[in-house]
Every structure is written in C-alpha cells, then in structure tokens.
Amino acid sequence: MKFYSLKNPTNKSNFKDAVIKGIADDKGLYFPEEIKKLPTNFWETIENYTNEEIAFTLIRPFVDNMDDATLKQILSETLSFDFPVKQIEKNIYALELFHGPTMAFKDVGARFMARCLQHYNSNNVTVLVATSGDTGGAVANGFYKVSGVNVVILYPKGKVSDIQEKQLTTLGENITALEVSGTFDVCQDMVKTAFLDKEITDRMQLTSANSINVARWLPQMFYFAFAYRDLKKHDKEVIFSVPSGNFGNICAGMLAQKLGMPIKTFIASTNQNNVVTRFLQTNKYEPKPTIPTISNAMDVGNPSNFVRILELYNQDIEKLKEHLKSFSFTDEKTKETLVKLHQKNNYIADPHGAVGYLGLKEFGLSDNQIGVFLETAHPIKFLDVVEPLLQLKMAIPEQINSVLNQKKHSIEIATYQELKEFLIKK
Numbered sequence: 447m448k449f450y451s452l453k454n455p456t457n458k459s460n461f462k463d464a465v466i467k468g469i470a471d472d473k474g475l476y477f478p479e480e481i482k483k484l485p486t487n488f489w490e491t492i493e494n495y496t497n498e499e500i501a502f503t504l505i506r507p508f509v510d511n512m513d514d515a516t517l518k519q520i521l522s523e524t525l526s527f528d529f530p531v532k533q534i535e536k537n538i539y540a541l542e543l544f545h546g547p548t549m550a551f552k553d554v555g556a557r558f559m560a561r562c563l564q565h566y567n568s569n570n571v572t573v574l575v576a577t578s579g580d581t582g583g584a585v586a587n588g589f590y591k592v593s594g595v596n597v598v599i600l601y602p603k604g605k606v607s608d609i610q611e612k613q614l615t616t617l618g619e620n621i622t623a624l625e626v627s628g629t630f631d632v633c634q635d636m637v638k639t640a641f642l643d644k645e646i647t648d649r650m651q652l653t654s655a656n657s658i659n660v661a662r663w664l665p666q667m668f669y670f671a672f673a674y675r676d677l678k679k680h681d682k683e684v685i686f687s688v689p690s691g692n693f694g695n696i697c698a699g700m701l702a703q704k705l706g707m708p709i710k711t712f713i714a715s716t717n718q719n720n721v722v723t724r725f726l727q728t729n730k731y732e733p734k735p736t737i738p739t740i741s742n743a744m745d746v747g748n749p750s751n752f753v754r755i756l757e758l759y760n761q762d763i764e765k766l767k768e769h770l771k772s773f774s775f776t777d778e779k780t781k782e783t784l785v786k787l788h789q790k791n792n793y794i795a796d797p798h799g800a801v802g803y804l805g806l807k808e809f810g811l812s813d814n815q816i817g818v819f820l821e822t823a824h825p826i827k828f829l830d831v832v833e834p835l836l837q838l839k840m841a842i843p844e845q846i847n848s849v850l851n852q853k854k855h856s857i858e859i860a861t862y863q864e865l866k867e868f869l870i871k872k
C-alpha cells in the first residue's frame with residue numbers, strides 16, 4: 447500500500463517509510479492511496495470475530511513489509527486489554543477505551559506504532575512528540591525500552607494533570623520529558639519547527655508519534671468496529687460521539703466507515719476549542735489560539751487531522767456534513783454533566799467522556815438509534831476535576847499507583863533554541 451502526501455499527491459511512500467518518517471518531506475500528512483471496502487459479508491458476520499481478527503482484517507491492506515504472522519503478533523500485544531461497551535441509559539452506551547497501561551485510548555496507537563518501528567528495525571530514530579496530556583504518557587509507556595528508539599516528549603508546564611505528568615516524566619531510560627513554558631500549541635510549533643530544521647534532520651532521523659503518524663492513526667479504527675460488533679444485536683442504527691482534539695480518533699472511525707462499517711453518523715464533540723464545530727456551521731476554517739479547559743487533551747486550536755477528514759470526502763464539504771456533526775460545550779456544561787451522570791446514571795465519567803455524552807444529547811437520538819460515546823480516559827486521570835465535583839474519592843488503579851510514587855525527571859525549556867541544543871547534544 448502506498449501513502450501520498452496531502453501537500454503533493456505525487457509524493458508517495460510505502461507504509462514502512464511513512465511510519466519511520468512520520469510526515470512527508472513536504473510536511474504533508476500521509477494518506478492511503480487506496481481505501482477499499484471490505485466484503486459486506488465481513489460486516490454482516492462481524493459478531494463471529496475476535497478483536498484480533500477484526501483488527502487484522504481492517505489493517506492488513508494498509509501495512510507492508512511485514513508478514514501475516516508478525517502483524518498478528520503485534521496486534522495481539524497491542525490489544526491485550528478490554529474494550530467494554532457499558533450501557534448508561536436506554537439508548538446510550540459508553541465505549542470504555544481506558545483499560546490499557548496508561549488508561550487512555552492512545553495506548554492502542556502508541557503500542558502499535560512502537561512495535562512497528564521495532565519490527566522495521568530502524569535504528570536511531572528519535573521520536574519527537576508534543577502532548578496536551580495523554581499522548582505523552584501513552585507514547586512513553588508504549589516506547590519504553592524499545593531498542594534503537596529515543597523518545598523526546600514536550601509538554602506544557604502546569605497544564606497537564608499530576609498523573610499525566612508522572613506518566614511521562616518517571617520512566618527514564620530512552621524517554622526524556624521536556625517541560626515547556628507555554629501552551630500545547632507552543633510545544634507543537636517547536637516540534638514542527640524541528641522537523642523543518644536541516645541542522646537537526648541532517649544529524650538524526652526524527653519521527654512523530656502524534657496521530658499524524660499513520661501507525662498511530664490507523665489502529666484507532668479497531669475499537670469502533672469492536673463496539674459495532676457488540677451492539678449489532680440490537681438491530682438499531684449506531685451513532686458514535688467522539689470527544690475530539692486533534693481529530694485523529696474520529697478520523698480513524700470515519701476511515702472504518704469507508705471500509706464499509708455500517709455507520710452513517712459521527713459526532714465530533716468538542717470543548718471551547720471548536721474550530722471544526724464552527725467550520726461545519728460557516729464553511730470557514732478559522733483556527734484560534736488554544737483555550738485551556740478541564741478536558742485538556744482536547745485543547746487544540748488547529749487540529750492536524752482535519753485535512754485527512756476532508757480528503758476522505760474528496761473535499762466535498764456538503765457530503766461531509768451528511769455524515770459528520772459537531773457540537774461544542776463549555777466547562778460549566780461539562781461539569782454539570784459529570785455530576786448528572788454520577789447522580790442519575792451512577793457512572794463516573796471523565797471530562798472528555800462527558801463532552802462525548804453531551805454530543806449525543808445535543809444531537810438528539812431517535813428510538814431506532816443507539817448512541818455510543820467514547821470514554822477516552824479513566825476519570826482518575828482527571829481527579830483534580832472529578833473528585834471535588836462529585837465529592838468522592840476514587841480508588842487508584844494499579845497502573846496509576848505504580849507511577850505516582852516515582853520521582854519526576856524533566857528538563858525545563860522556554861525557547862526553540864533550547865530544544866535544538868538539547869537534540870543536537872544528544
């Protein structure tokens with residue numbers, strides 16, 4: 447399978463090189479040249495398939511330079527935890543994606559990508575990644591001790607939760623955390639500048655582990671298909687509401703739809719960082735600086751994957767609007783919903799999941815529809831918000847407990863020059 451750059455369709459690469467490079471030389475995101483529907487029969491009999499079989503069927507066409515047995519092995523390691531669908535209300539379900547090692551859905555993409563890089567045996571790759579919260583932990587954990595790969599994570603000082611910070615600053619070994627005075631957008635800009643800086647790229651192979659990397663992005667198709675399988679027996683139309691920041695997750699769901707998954711509607715639920723919500727109303731794409739919110743993993747002013755969504759629809763905005771809805775919510779509304787979900791539905795959501803739930807409510811489900819919101823992180827990761835609001839103490843899961851007592855190691859930086867010096871010294 448070839449992937450082409452969204453900046454120049456004649457600039458092509460195979461999967462292997464797309465994973466190693468992260469982004470094309472012209473700085474375009476990679477996009478698959480061919481998106482072929484899977485046999486209808488696969489979707490009609492999906493209840494007979496295991497998670498690993500579904501994942502293999504979905505991703506096999508995209509992956510090259512890897513035999514079936516290796517791909518199956520990588521998938522079985524990537525997916526070694528549960529993806530339960532829990533009923534919250536009569537026709538509303540939560541797809542819990544937080545049962546992995548860092549308790550965020552990004553574990554799936556990060557684990558898959560790390561294993562691909564290891565398989566391709568590309569020695570001395572430096573993974574450079576900016577995080578607004580959860581990416582850093584998932585990437586640190588997924589790449590920990592992967593030989594030949596150094597990981598450098600930039601995160602905005604004081605703007606990630608304590609648990610998130612511990613998850614990305616305590617591992618050591620091949621993982622370094624850089625604590626940046628500035629917002630997530632500042633971190634992301636530094637990373638983008640580094641990718642363009644010949645003095646750096648002449649010295650080392652840089653790659654990204656954000657959802658711009660195809661090996662992070664594509665595996666996110668899987669759990670939409672798992673949930674579809676689990677809910678198929680109800681014989682109703684399934685609608686996914688995806689709490690969205692960089693729009694990688696929802697874009698992967700929409701790719702699964704192009705592979706024939708019988709889903710008509712996706713809802714991009716956002717916080718006040720709502721450039722896409724506004725775009726679908728006005729047809730004008732007007733990024734704004736990031737606004738900090740309590741759902742901080744979605745504090746993204748200019749989501750990188752939106753160009754992929756447009757490409758999935760051949761830039762046909764009207765067609766896109768038939769399948770993609772978007773609603774945006776304030777922190778006030780999100781807090782109110784966290785309380786309501788706890789008191790009325792006996793469910794402890796995290797702020798991102800609550801935004802997803804709100805999206806379904808705003809959409810307004812009919813009787814023949816089932817709504818699924820993605821619970822993208824365990825509420826414990828946002829305990830500073832959730833505990834005071836619900837007036838309770840949550841038990842700390844083992845995965846989290848094991849990092850909480852570790853010592854934080856980070857290097858503070860404020861300017862691009864400092865990042866550059868750090869990379870070159872390495």
Ligand SMILES: *Cc1c(COP(=O)(O)O)cnc(C)c1O
Pocket residue numbers: 550551552579580581657689690691692693694695696743744798822823
């Ligand atoms: C990353 C993240 C999101 C946003 O996902 P995108 O793919 O960037 O849209 C939502 N919720 C949580 C908890 C996350 O970590």
